[in-house]
Amino acid sequence: MLEWRDRGFVLAVRRHGENAAIVELFTPAHGRHAGVVRGGSSRRLRPILQPGAELEATWRARLDEHIGAFTVEPLRSRADLMEDRRALAALNAVTSLLSFCLPEREPHPALHARSEALLDALAAPDWLVAYLRWELHLLDETGFGLDLTRCAVTGGREDLAYVSPRSGRAVSREGAAEWADRLLPLPPCLLGQGPATEAEIAAGLRLTGHFLQTRLAPALGERPLPPARDRLVALLAQRR
Numbered sequence: 001m002l003e004w005r006d007r008g009f010v011l012a013v014r015r016h017g018e019n020a021a022i023v024e025l026f027t028p029a030h031g032r033h034a035g036v037v038r039g040g041s042s043r044r045l046r047p048i049l050q051p052g053a054e055l056e057a058t059w060r061a062r063l064d065e066h067i068g069a070f071t072v073e074p075l076r077s078r079a080d081l082m083e084d085r086r087a088l089a090a091l092n093a094v095t096s097l098l099s100f101c102l103p104e105r106e107p108h109p110a111l112h113a114r115s116e117a118l119l120d121a122l123a124a125p126d127w128l129v130a131y132l133r134w135e136l137h138l139l140d141e142t143g144f145g146l147d148l149t150r151c152a153v154t155g156g157r158e159d160l161a162y163v164s165p166r167s168g169r170a171v172s173r174e175g176a177a178e179w180a181d182r183l184l185p186l187p188p189c190l191l192g193q194g195p196a197t198e199a200e201i202a203a204g205l206r207l208t209g210h211f212l213q214t215r216l217a218p219a220l221g222e223r224p225l226p227p228a229r230d231r232l233v234a235l236l237a238q239r240r
Helices: 077-085 087-102 109-122 128-141 174-181 197-221 229-237
Strands: 002-016 021-028 029-038 054-061 069-074 160-163 170-172
Touching: 002 029, 002 087, 002 109, 021 054, 021 069, 021 109, 029 054, 077 087, 087 109, 087 128, 087 197, 087 229, 109 128, 128 197, 160 174, 170 174, 197 229
Parallel strands: 029 069
Antiparallel strands: 002 021, 002 054, 021 029, 054 069, 160 170
16 A cells, blocks of 8 residues: 655545545645545535645555555645735736646646645735746646846846747847837846835736747647636736
8 A cells, every 4th residue: 555645735626526636735745646535525625625725634545556545634725815916816827827728747846835835925915026927837847947147139137028939038228229118028037136116017927928838838738727717817917
């Protein structure tokens, strides 16, 4: 019998049989990992097994290739986010994107730590830049990171204002010249320059969304990005 114990947060839950559920967790040591929770569809456990909820989990299986079974203990529910539509939409975008793009059972401890920190930050009012930086980190962790350190044309580090939609490298205003309208705007907030305006948040979402759609999604078999991200973008656009 194989067994491990770890803590993690819920990415997705789907009903299994009459009373069980298949639960996907994202853990530091075991990555995105699924298991059956007996009674997971019951009135007692259903409120606990919600996306974003943090659990202590023990996984057991006879063989490594088996889906195995979880026994879980609740650590944190994050039910407080239910009262904030934007924060709840961000939570659903985070858990859906992780479920969408991470290979099963491959540890990503740095991404787990950053994701957990972001979910914690959603309870505070100013989390939008943290969310944008999280999407940049997600691209980096999955092998499609952007280079925002220097201009791809001049090599300089000053006045970076654009990103090439093809290479994912930053471009300065001088380097862009007459090609600026073919490049993606680079919001200063992603370079740590001042507080973010709503226009910068929108530009940042277009920037990361472009690479999620044109690089990450095609590498996973041309599957569309999870609708939860589109819902988040649409909800944030209503505030402008």
